[in-house]
Amino acid sequence: RNLENYGVMADPTTTMRDPVFYRWHAFIDDICQEHKSTLPRYTTQQLDFPGVKVTSAEINTQGQPKNRLSTFWQQSDVDFSRGLDFAPRGPVFARFTHLQHAPFNYKIQISNT
Numbered sequence: 471r472n473l474e475n476y477g478v479m480a481d482p483t484t485t486m487r488d489p490v491f492y493r494w495h496a497f498i499d500d501i502c503q504e505h506k507s508t509l510p511r512y513t514t515q516q517l518d519f520p521g522v523k524v525t526s527a528e529i530n531t532q533g534q535p536k537n538r539l540s541t542f543w544q545q546s547d548v549d550f551s552r553g554l555d556f557a558p559r560g561p562v563f564a565r566f567t568h569l570q571h572a573p574f575n576y577k578i579q580i581s582n583t
Contacts (some may be wrong), residue, residue: 478491479491479494482559486542495548506547510518518533521582521583522580522581522582523580523581523582523583524579524580525579525580525581526578526579527576527577527579528575528576528577529574529575529576529577530574530575530576530577531572531573532572532573534579539571539572539574540572541545541569541570541571541573542569542570542571542572543567543568543569543570543574544567544568544569544570545566545567546565546566546568547563547564547565548563548564549561549562549563550562550563550566551563
C-alpha cells in the first residue's frame with residue numbers, strides 16, 4: 471500500500487538466493503522442535519475412535535473400472551519471468567513433462583456403532 475520494501479527476506483524471488491535465509495530458517499525450525507519436545511506424547515485415547523470402522527473404500531475414475539487410477543504424462547509450461555530477473559525483458563517459460571492423473575473420487579463407507 472505504501473510501496474514499502476521489506477528487504478530480501480520478504481520476497482520469495484530473493485529469499486532463496488540469500489545464504490542467511492537458510493540459517494535463519496534452520497534457527498526457527500530448531501525453536502519449533504524444542505517446543506514440540508516439551509509437549510506430552512499423544513495417548514491412545516486421543517488418537518483412537520472407538521466404534522468407528524471403515525467398512526469399504528474405493529476409487530472411482532470416470533470411464534475406468536472400480537479402483538483403477540488413470541495416470542498419464544503431461545507437458546506443462548511454467549512462467550519464470552518474475553523470478554529470474556528484475557528487469558522486464560519479456561516472458562521466460564520452461565516446459566516440463568510430469569506425471570498427471572485423471573480426476574477421481576474416493577468412496578469411503580464408515581460405520582459408527
